[in-house]
Amino acid sequence: MKDYWVLLGSFGSGKSELALNMAIHAAKSGPCTLVDLDVINPYFRTSERADVLEPAGVELIMPPFALDKIEILSLSARVYSVFTPGEGSVFFDVGGDHIGSVALGQYKPHFQNIPKEKLHVLFILNPLRPTAADLDSAYATIEKIQLVSRLSVTGIVNNGNLAGETDHTHLVEGYELSKALSEKTGIPVWGTCGTQRVLDAFDAYAKEHGLDPTYIGQYQPIEVLMHRSWDKFLSEGL
Amino acid sequence: MAKKLMKGCEAIAEAAIQAGCRYFFGYPITPQNDIPEYMSLRLPQVGGCFLQAESEVAAINMVYGAGGAGARVMTSSSSPGISLKQEGISTIAGAEVPCVIVNMMRGGPGLGNIQASQGDYFQAVKGGGHGDYRCVVYAPSSIQETVDLMPKAFDTADNYRIPVIILADGLIGQMMEPVELHMNPNPVLPEKPWAAQGWDPKGTRPRAVINSLYIETEDLDGLMTRLNARYDVIREKEVMVEKYHTEGAEYILCAYGTVARVCKAAVRILEENGVKAGLVRPITLWPFPTKAVREVFEQESVKAGLTVEISNGQMVEDIRLAVNGIRPVEYMGKGGSVIPSAEDIAERILNMRRA
Numbered sequence: 001m002k003d004y005w006v007l008l009g010s011f012g013s014g015k016s017e018l019a020l021n022m023a024i025h026a027a028k029s030g031p032c033t034l035v036d037l038d039v040i041n042p043y044f045r046t047s048e049r050a051d052v053l054e055p056a057g058v059e060l061i062m063p064p065f066a067l068d069k070i071e072i073l074s075l076s077a078r079v080y081s082v083f084t085p086g087e088g089s090v091f092f093d094v095g096g097d098h099i100g101s102v103a104l105g106q107y108k109p110h111f112q113n114i115p116k117e118k119l120h121v122l123f124i125l126n127p128l129r130p131t132a133a134d135l136d137s138a139y140a141t142i143e144k145i146q147l148v149s150r151l152s153v154t155g156i157v158n159n160g161n162l163a164g165e166t167d168h169t170h171l172v173e174g175y176e177l178s179k180a181l182s183e184k185t186g187i188p189v190w191g192t193c194g195t196q197r198v199l200d201a202f203d204a205y206a207k208e209h210g211l212d213p214t215y216i217g218q219y220q221p222i223e224v225l226m227h228r229s230w231d232k233f234l235s236e237g238l
Numbered sequence: 239m240a241k242k243l244m245k246g247c248e249a250i251a252e253a254a255i256q257a258g259c260r261y262f263f264g265y266p267i268t269p270q271n272d273i274p275e276y277m278s279l280r281l282p283q284v285g286g287c288f289l290q291a292e293s294e295v296a297a298i299n300m301v302y303g304a305g306g307a308g309a310r311v312m313t314s315s316s317s318p319g320i321s322l323k324q325e326g327i328s329t330i331a332g333a334e335v336p337c338v339i340v341n342m343m344r345g346g347p348g349l350g351n352i353q354a355s356q357g358d359y360f361q362a363v364k365g366g367g368h369g370d371y372r373c374v375v376y377a378p379s380s381i382q383e384t385v386d387l388m389p390k391a392f393d394t395a396d397n398y399r400i401p402v403i404i405l406a407d408g409l410i411g412q413m414m415e416p417v418e419l420h421m422n423p424n425p426v427l428p429e430k431p432w433a434a435q436g437w438d439p440k441g442t443r444p445r446a447v448i449n450s451l452y453i454e455t456e457d458l459d460g461l462m463t464r465l466n467a468r469y470d471v472i473r474e475k476e477v478m479v480e481k482y483h484t485e486g487a488e489y490i491l492c493a494y495g496t497v498a499r500v501c502k503a504a505v506r507i508l509e510e511n512g513v514k515a516g517l518v519r520p521i522t523l524w525p526f527p528t529k530a531v532r533e534v535f536e537q538e539s540v541k542a543g544l545t546v547e548i549s550n551g552q553m554v555e556d557i558r559l560a561v562n563g564i565r566p567v568e569y570m571g572k573g574g575s576v577i578p579s580a581e582d583i584a585e586r587i588l589n590m591r592r593a
Binding site: 012042044126128130160162163165210 | 243244245252352414584
């Protein structure tokens with residue numbers, strides 16, 4: 001039976017980055033498919049990183065025309081193929097906010113047949129993004145996303161970051177917000193995500209200040225594949 | 239306020255709100271859609287009004303109405319949508335109504351593409367709509383600078399009763415960078431006695447008429463005289479320009495917006511190769527920093543200039559007018575959203591040096 005991972009969250013919270021990293025990691029131990037389900041944004045799509053996904057052995061399902069730099073984003077019929085029986089893992093990288101999560105709703109009949117322990121629905125949280133900066137807005141977003149995606153979130157991911165200027169204090173901010181959101185919703189914190197350097201600094205801080213491991217979850221180290229620094233923009237464009 | 243991770247479009251919208259903008263009228267087009275999207279969420283929270291108009295033409299005329307009533311108002315679009323707004327912009331200029339218009343330039347002509355471009359320089363700087371008028375044009379080169387310029391844009395619009403254009407591109411709109419916003423929950427707006435805010439029949443307040451129709455020759459001449467006097471003050475007071483390593487430079491790069499950021503990297507590469515190069519970056523494209531450009535080129539050390547654009551060569555005309563033939567000025571760039579690399583620019587200067 002396949003493991004299904006659905007990554008949801010506010011626009012710009014880091015879903016694609018985490019999806020890419022998790023898929024590449026999962027491909028090391030079995031078949032792995034990444035579904036680019038973003039119908040919101042013609043820029044910064046996981047599909048753009050086929051160059052790293054294919055060599056890593058990740059099968060990529062992307063919307064037709066996704067890389068044609070046009071604005072008509074439709075969903076591929078191939079998406080249904082991931083619900084056939086088999087082994088390995090499937091990752092869904094979903095568009096931002098509840099607007100992006102709408103694309104998931106149509107797959108409800110398929111998702112409801114997946115046993116609970118095989119379906120992981122992660123809500124990615126970055127308090128440095130103004131649209132998810134406090135408990136009220138994060139709570140409103142998670143509620144709306146659950147409504148339209150017709151899925152229940154099973155875990156919160158602390159992805160506190162300020163792109164190239166990230167340090168452990170941003171994860172501390174993310175910890176506080178993840179904890180508050182977890183207490184309010186009853187949804188556990190699945191993990192804390194960042195580059196290894198930032199995770200190490202955060203771990204040291206957490207131990208020193210006695211942060212509750214329940215609200216840290218597992219550490220998910222990532223390599224920055226999506227976010228573009230100014231230099232990358234110049235070489236790759238939008 | 240501490241830094242936040244924001245997309246250019248979001249940051250511009252929030253900066254406008256912090257500058258006192260409470261009205262936004264627009265119509266969707268990529269790559270600026272995140273501005274109306276953000277405004278639709280935020281403006282109701284601050285007691286403002288967001289409206290998606292039925293077209294760009296309708297949107298700019300709503301801007302005309304709100305601006306005429308004295309409100310701080312903004313619209314945004316990308317190149318083809320800005321073309322559709324031109325009649326309204328001309329009307330707004332003629333009626334002396336302040337407003338802010340954001341153009342996240344994309345490739346053209348026609349529908350072009352949805353990548354970054356600088357193809358709308360002529361349109362923004364030389365008119366766009368019909369008639370003798372000017373818009374103040376700001377050309378920021380980073381998200382932070384765009385945010386910093388927003389209060390200035392609204393103030394300039396109000397002070398001179400003139401439409402102000404923020405001429406950015408798809409890169410600035412779509413990029414995500416750490417940015418620091420200047421929060422200002424209760425912005426104080428200037429008095430606007432000329433605005434159509436209700437007439438007092440007792441005659442204590444003159445009837446405000448917002449109009450761009452002046453049938454009698456002397457009346458239109460009156461408007462033109464008034465506008466020209468105002469444009470002269472703007473040319474005198476509102477020019478903004480950045481000079482980067484220009485003192486004693488042999489070669490002067492000229493660029494605005496995102497390309498200027500590439501040029502700075504080129505300057506550093508050239509310095510590493512023992513070539514003294516500098517950059518003149520107009521921040522206001524109108525009023526154009528003619529004097530500053532000329533002064534840089536008048537230095538004895540300067541051999542030649544190179545204007546770099548993501549267009550087929552538009553600003554280069556104004557650079558050449560400013561330099562007025564005292565030094566040769568070459569052009570480098572491409573339409574079609576191709577952004578030159580710092581290495582290519584440095585190579586071009588090295589070739590000019592060998593010639």
